[in-house]
Amino acid sequence: MDQINTAVIVKLEPDFSEGNVSYNPDGTLNRAETKNILGPHSAIAVSAAFYAKVKYGAKISIGTMGPPVAESMLQHAQLMSDADELCLYSDRIFAGADTLATAEVLKSGVQKMEGKMDIVFSGHRASDGETGQTGPQTAWKLGMTFLGHVIDYEINLENRTVRAKRLVRMQGVYDVVEEIEAPLPVFIAIDPSYKPKFNTVSQRLDYEKYQKEAGDRAQNFKQYLKVFNAAQIEADPKLIGISGSPTIVYKVERIPKGKATRQAEIIDGSNQEQIRKVVARLLQSLSTVMIK
C-alpha cells in the first residue's frame, strides 16, 4: 500500500471575530484595521487533512496564494495538522486575479508539491470573497473528480478509492445526504459542518503523537516552508493575475436603500403600556397555537 498524499489549499482572510473585526461607520469592513488569519473554512479543511494523517498516516502539504505575511497563517495551519510541507505562492503578478486566475496558480502550485496528490482539500468558501468557486475550479484544472459539501469521508487503501458523504440542500424541496464512491485522486471541498471523529484508542494515541509533533514543527515552521514565485511554479503568465482574469470589477457602490416593503409601527421599548399592546396583538395572531 502506497502512502496517501494530501494537499490543502487555504486562504488568508479578515478575522471576523468580534473584538478583532473593525467596521467603517457605513457598515463596510475596515480592511486596514482588521487583521488577517487562516479563514475558518480553510481551518476545517486543514482538520480534514489531519484526519487522514491520524487515520491513514497521510502526508500533508498546505498551499496558499498570498502576500509574504501569509507565512504565519501557514504556521498556524501546521500547528493544527502537523503538515509536512508548507507552500506559499507569492508574486506581484498574481495580484488582481479573479477565481479562474487564482485557480490556475493553485493548480500549478499543487503540481509542484512533493508527491502526486491523492486528495486535495479546500474549504467551503472564503468569508470575505464568498464565491466558493476557487476550490472547484482548481479541481477542474487539476483534472480531479470534484466532491463538494463533504461532511464525512473514509479512504479504502486497498482499492485506492474514497467513500464520502455529501450534504446537498435542494432549496424548497428537501436536503439529501448522498454517499458517493470515487477512485483516487479526488478533490474534496469540505462542508462547514464537518467534524473529524477519532474513535479508537490507537487513533487517539496517534492523534496525540501528531499533535505533539505539530507543536515542535510549527516552532521551526520555516524549515518546512517553501516560497514560490510565478516562474518557480511554471504558471503560464497569460493565465494568471489580471491578464488571466476573464472578469473585472466594474464598480462598487452602496446598495441603495430599497422602498420600504412594510410600514413599521414604532414602539418605544421602555414603554410598558405599548409593549403590553404589542404582546396582546401578537398573541392574538398566534392564538391557534397559544390557547390549548
Add this chain to the structure above:
Amino acid sequence: MTEGDYRHVYVVIEHEEGTILQVSLEMLGEARRILDDFNKKYSSKEKVVAVLLGYNIKDIPKTLIQHGADAVICADNPELRYIRNTIYTKTISQIASDRDIAAKIEPEYAVQFKRPRYMFFAADSIGRHLSATVLAHLESGLASDINKLVVGDLQITHQNKTGGKPLTYEKTLEMYRPDFSGFLWTTILCLDNKNPAMPKDYHPQACSIIPGVFEIIQPDPNRDGKIIEYTPKFDEQDLKVKIIDRKIIKSEIDFDSHKTIVSFGRGVKDSPEQNIKLIEQLAAELDAQIGITLPLSKRPFSVSQTVDSTYLIPDRVIGTSGRKVNPKLYIAVGISGAMQHIAGMKESEIIVAINPDENALIKDECDVFIKGRMEDVIPVLIEEIQKQKQVVQA
C-alpha cells in the same frame, strides 16, 4: 468576434426527481425579461434556452417553455439521474459548444455559433459548484451570487482588457453581487480581451443567481418552444464515480412546524452569552424555533461550548446562505437587515424587530419596530407574555 459567434441565454435547470427547483423558474423569468428588452433594443432574435439534464424527465420541458424558455435542450439518460459533477460539467459544456444544437435553435447562425452569450446557474448547493467547473472548462468568467442583472453598452478603459484605450463593449451583462456585509454592491463584468497584445474571447458571460430574488413569470400554456434531444458522450473513467446511497434528511433544526421564529444577529455582541440566554427564554415562551444570521455561524463570539454548538451553527442560518422561512410571527433581535437575511424571512406573516437603531435597514422590512436594547426589551416582553397567557388560560 463577429455577430453570431455568441448568442442566446442558456439557463441551467435544477430539479430533484422531476420536481423543478423554484430558482430555476426564477432564472427563466429573468432571462425572459432581459432578452425581451435585448431583442427590442438590438433588433435581434436571441433565445432563452433551458438546459435540462436528468433521467425520465419528459414532462419537464413543457413546464419550462410555459415559464419563458424558447427552447429546451434535454439530455435524458440513466447516468444523469443524479448530479455527479464531472459528467454534468462535461455534458453541459458539450451542449454549450454544440453547433448542431445551435442550428436547431436558430438555423441562420449555425455555422458561426461558438458559445452562448450569457449563461445562468443557481447559486445553491448544486449550481455554485457546477457553474465553477463548467466555466473552468469553458475558460470564461463567472460572477457568483448575483441579485441584479442589466445589459448595457459600456465604455471601458482597462490596462489589460483594452490596452489602456477607451473601447465600447456592446451587450455586456452587468452582474451585481451584494458583498458579505450586505451593504455593498459589486458589479462584475466578463470582458473579452481586446488588447492587441493578447486578444482572447471570454464567452459565455456567466453568473450564479441567488434563489428567491427574481420573479417567476405567469405560466402561459400557449407558449411555443422547441424541445431538442441531446445524447451526451461519456468517458468511461468518469462513470467510476458512483452514488451508493441517497438519504432524504430533515434538518435537526425544524423551522416549518413552529408558528414563531426568533432570530438574532450581531446585535447580541455586548454580552453574547447572557443575550442568547434571554432569547432562549423568549423563544420558549412562544414555543418558537431559534434562527441566526450568516455572520453568527462564523462563531464571532467567545461563548460557552453549549451555546456555541447549539446556536451558532450553519443549520440555523436564515437567508440566502441558509434556509427560507415563512412563519406566522418572525422576531428579529439585533439584526440590521442585510439583504441576504431579508431574502430568507420576508415572506413571514408578521415581522417584529427589536433594535436600538431606528436607521437599521430592518425597520423598512418589519411590521413592528421595538426601539431599544434587547437586554432591556426582552425581559419586559417575557413578563407581558407570561401575564397575558395566564389571563387567556384562566
